[in-house]
Amino acid sequence: MRERKDVYKLLPGDQTLDWYARAVAAMQALPQTDPMSWRYQAAIHGINPLPTAMTGTWAECQHGSSFFLPWHRMYILNFERIVAMHVANLGGPTDWALPYWNYTTSDAATLALPPKFRTPTLPSGATNPLYVAQRSPIANTGGPVLGPRDVDLSTCLTSSGTTSPGGFFGGPAVAHSGSMPGTLELTPHNAVHRQVGNTFGGWMADPDLAALDPIFWLHHSNIDRLWEVWLDCDPLHKNLTSAYWLTAVTFQFHDATGSLVTMRTADVLSLTAPMLDYKYSDASCPIAFSAPGPGPIVPTPTGPVAATPTGIGTLMTALPRELVGATLSAVRLGDKVAHFPLPTPVTPQAFRFAADKAAPSQSAMTRQLVNQVTLHLEQVTSTDVAPTYDVFLNVPIGDDPNKHEDRFVARVAMFGIKQASDPLGSHGGGGQTFAFDITKLYHHLADLGEIDPKSLRVSFVPVSPIGTPHVTIGRISLYFA
């Protein structure tokens, strides 16, 4: 069984990255038409323009849906086997495995790009195949390219295993659900992509170029590991069980022999399956996340059944959540801090009354009236590459949102939004939708008496923008369940 190791914990003299560099060089020397080549493998994730003949084979990366995790597992699995084949052909070990970049440790040094990826040349004077100039200058100079908000696991490792807004897996990938990333995809996945590629023409920030950067694969190895970590964190954390997710959709990749292999989600759920047969040196849940957090103090829900939408099976079931507030028009973001009022005409009392058909107690606390609160940024579009904002709730007027960490909602790195906003693209120009489970924050602020039941205030702080980003949010909305 291959073991994927933490790149920051490789022992002195470990040759894993040296062999990776040699294999990358060998792959880069092959023509793009060769499935064993570097550029062919990168194009599977994204390429622009897409040659018509390669439609269906290149530019196939899955984002904003529950297929994000399984597709990328298949992708890096086959890539790993191809690199291993090159390593073996070059005289290296036969059990080479892709390491992972674990930037979520308590060691601040891991927030920097691993050293062997930073230098343009090797000690021998030869070009370093692991170096890419198209990265954030901070990354290539060894600075802390990632920050605590980029790698915060507190949301994704505690989120529920659903395709609902704020769930671990992202949207259900069915019609009219929109493109909605899950919690792991949003942070740290999107944030790391954006920060490493945060420069004009940065590769990691652009899905059409990201996989050209050798660090891409170590990043996704870690994302794949975090899927296992999430499963380890809570006995209630389970993979989805819908037949649609498991078996209905197939993907094709090239294996190490160059043959096409067809894979389904169900094929890649167990790391011990013969097709996978790998493990991570550490996939245990950080202790800080193993204890279940306090849930809302709510008696047995009496409202409508909140079914998890899973596609066509949702027909004829009750709607899972209820809109309680939304902006009346689109809002635009740029390179300045922006605040927007969010009218919420449906109060928690009114929501519970409509759900139960009975008036709740006037003294009922918000957490007793509302089980779940989700904040949505709907139909977000932009022509920029991965604009990024920190989102805050109810920051007092005139205050700097960054001084109110307790009102921080999420960092939204809009990886892939340029492609999702292209009317002629395969997404139809619908943009992306981001959803955040803000139940704890909402209840906390309500307990403090800092929630006006008729209106909220949402603030956006641009994160180290390159130039002036132009982002349109079709609607900011609030839902109760």
Next chain:
Amino acid sequence: MISLQSRPDRLVIAIAVLSWVWMLGEAAAAQRLSCCGPHPTQAADLISWIVMVGAMMLPTTALAVRDVATRSFRSRRLRVVLEYILGYTACWILVGTVFALLRRYPLAHDLRTAAAMCLLAAAWAMLPVRAHWFVRCHRQIPLCPSGPRSDLDAFRQGAVHGAPCIKTCWPLMFACGITGHDLVVMIGGAVLAPTFRRSRFEFLGGFDWRFSGRTRQVSGPGVG
């Protein structure tokens, strides 16, 4: 009414069922396999067209109806769903009007023309651009939550879905219409149409911005 607020997709399913019942009833009453006679009036043709849209196309909007309702206040759900259906159907009524006008010509009553349209529908399904139209059939637009703008947005959302659906399905619908809404052709079209679609994922309403799930040879010219 409360039930429809929570389960608005029941409305389009109910409309579809009623449409099929109406067409079956008409056909049974006339002891034919189609609900229209050989030479219906233009008004009858248009009415039959609208009922056919209700029977064949509206069920495909069930998930969209849920989406529009979910993105609206509970108190406005039925209203916006009806506006969505109106917007979606209005697109098809425009096409139906053109169709009814074309029925002045004998060629538009010829079963050979219907057969040709069936072949065209099959060929249409193979067009690469059709996949793009299909994706646009599911595009969400922002919905204003209240006021006249909310009504307009719900109607627009229906039209935004209806227009690309017309591009996708018009040959099939014309084929059905030319036969006088022959029930065998309609049922066959309703059953076979999904299989023409580019992939199973699309049949199920695939929407992600990069998705194929297809089986396909990967080598080809022009690569590199």
